Amino acid sequence: MAASTLAEVARLAGVSLATASRVLNGSDRKPGQDVAERVRQAAASLGYVPNAQAQGLARSTSGLVGLVVHDIADPYFAAIARGVQAAAREQGKMVLLATTEGTPADERAAAAAFAARRADSIVIAGSRSIRPEDQESNAELAAELDRYCRNGGRVGVLGHPIVGAAALDGYHVVAVPNEALAAQLATTLAQVPGEFVIIGGPEGLLTSDDRVRGYQSGLAAAGLPPAEVLRASFDRTGGYEAGLTLANRISAARKANKASTGEAPRPCIFAASDVMAIGAVAALRSEGLRVPRDVLIAGFDDIETLRDFRPSLSTVRLPLEKIGRLAALAGTTGQTGAGGADDGTAIAGQVTLRRSTQSSSAPRN
């Protein structure tokens, strides 16, 4: 990695290091026209590329934004990443990507790596977990981030505060009203006849928990009994597995019913994320069940790539890209961050009913 240095440029231009630096980088002091031109020429002829590491060391900033996600190929995270990337770009920064497969231990490692690289800010997009097995890693993550903030770093977290993190300055969380929106979705769906079932992520995954809880409270508000909750991994596979379970159950119920009424019940499923919902639908289909004819289902997120899916998925639209952008911007703009836990940045969602929960037979969407 032996590129030419500022010193070489300076020598070639016949000026001092300081002068060369001043003309080649945005210094407040502007050297004379002639000198400047000479330096620029020298730089060009040498193919000079400033060493950002050295600049960073000297200026003690890196122009880096660290982003940690579970899986960049998951469209949910990809959407957020796009927002983060856009925000970073607007600020002339670059984003450093880390993937954790959802384990807090990896998140901790990523945070440490970002801190080591002196990232100006770090955005954590993976959902928080309070499962007992993650407790230790969470504590370490919190400690890592606390220190990072104390050293002047800024962290933006999506959805939930890091478990155990102090309400430090520079620590921001972009609050997402998962619970309220899920409640709203439930209320909207409450009029549907059949039985309600929820497919959620593992217990202790805060985002999933919020959505499940919200949905239940929405049902309760509508005077309905709580829905059964099936737990599975918070991804397509989990949705698929839960869907399989449900499919078997439904088929069995149908067989039993056929003898008597002839009229089959049509369960209404709520999957805690669009990705899970898609998995569930795939499973239902593989068992010969159809949506919405035999089963109704709704998801959460309104993933863009999944909007062309048929039947169109009822869901709650979340401004993922904006959420990512806000998290990346947290602390950059003159935010107070005093709250630590929640600075009230307004994220609005939107219950979006489409064909997958349409109980009438009239095809609409």
Next chain:
Amino acid sequence: MAASTLAEVARLAGVSLATASRVLNGSDRKPGQDVAERVRQAAASLGYVPNAQAQGLARSTSGLVGLVVHDIADPYFAAIARGVQAAAREQGKMVLLATTEGTPADERAAAAAFAARRADSIVIAGSRSIRPEDQESNAELAAELDRYCRNGGRVGVLGHPIVGAAALDGYHVVAVPNEALAAQLATTLAQVPGEFVIIGGPEGLLTSDDRVRGYQSGLAAAGLPPAEVLRASFDRTGGYEAGLTLANRISAARKANKASTGEAPRPCIFAASDVMAIGAVAALRSEGLRVPRDVLIAGFDDIETLRDFRPSLSTVRLPLEKIGRLAALAGTTGQTGAGGADDGTAIAGQVTLRRSTQSSSAPRN
């Protein structure tokens, strides 16, 4: 960003800078047990986090892999990014992400930024363009990368060599047999009765061009005349627009035909990417046309997120993640790279027929 330094740790531990460095980082020389422990304690109590910028400066490597994509939210790029990320991770590196929205000018900027950050290697995933308006930017990109390679950097490009780039050492391209696979797809589909139409990206986008050309040659090999080619942007929107055009045309043809035969022709569309295909299907549907009843369509890539799409999309499966991984690994392993243009890393695709091109009425998939 004022974290504690190695010097502070050394002082606290009562050892020299060198010793502290040796115990805290993987040096080949191992200080004594007692001393090591003391240093570690000091580091822990101070919350010491090594400054990667300084380490990078001193060691003159950064542990960074630069990745440039058009749009990280596009599932095609997201899949590749996952591969790159995985490869980077295995090597203990982190990935720096840059987004270009497809413009070579931005690619150039990204390459420069990566070079400045002294990335150990850079992966370019966006498809190459030879459109006249991109000529200048391409030349600059090539120059930038040439210099980067000359300074010891390694670059991995997907699909096509950078236009104008020299066959430098360290410069690798992961060749993707787009043309051959498209031809194979066409041959497979050639038996279908109706008329063939291609929806391609703008002329000059190499990846798209390859696929279009391959498809045409496949048709030719089957004794069929060349298909008409509709051009649009190489994304979902482009597919949608082209789909709309086709939908109108088909509807018109149907009306005209109804009077005479009563039997409508069923065109077979080939979209140069799955994402375009999905857009086209959406457009066809919005106009009341159904797949495969009224129109057959095939895509390319076999994007994972789109596999649950119905009707299931006929396509050509590409090992996107592997491709990303190979590009990231290029040069890292003891590759020769002598070829410059193509080092024959074998990428295999797989024509995958599914329901969207099923001409028989029997639903299969």
Next chain:
DNA sequence: CTGTTAGCGCTTTCAG
């Protein structure tokens, strides 16, 4: 095995 001492490439007072 440990400590000293130069740098790595650039920024930035502080003089001139």
Next chain:
DNA sequence: CTGAAAGCGCTAACAG
């Protein structure tokens, strides 16, 4: 307006 010099934090010879 320009130059000299002191670091930024760490590594890596080179001596003890």
